[in-house]
């Protein structure tokens with residue numbers, strides 16, 4: 001069975017408790033549960049991981065690469081806009097990467113328009129709340145089926 005890693009970056013453990021106008025009321029646990037349900041429907045295995053520590057995120061990406069992860073869906077939170085460390089770690093991956101955001105980053109402050117992953121990710125889905133994640137997982141599975 002193909003395995004997909006879902007990475008949640010800095011501050012995303014606070015979904016449900018932060019800025020409901022941007023992120024709604026859904027919690028990270030609920031997002032992970034919905035992803036788990038969709039993963040079983042699509043017949044893939046997923047692992048969801050969240051950290052607020054950049055080095056921990058980088059090491060998780062290294063391990064995923066060494067273990068031969070099939071695809072990665074990432075919402076790096078604010079790291080998206082500036083973390084060269086996470087960008088370099090993601091660039092090591094040979095697996096396809098899909099970038100997702102709950103909020104519509106292109107309609108928000110200018111610093112959110114730039115993504116450090118734009119050369120690495122196959123594409124970006126933003127603005128659809130939890131559906132951004134669910135669509136991201138569907139796209140990752142589609143890429144894997146097209147490329148196998």
Ligand code: DQA
Nearest residue numbers: 011075077078101102103112
């Ligand atoms: C976010 C958008 C980022 O700009 C922000 O820093 C976040 C969440 C999103 O999911 O909409 O923390 O990645």
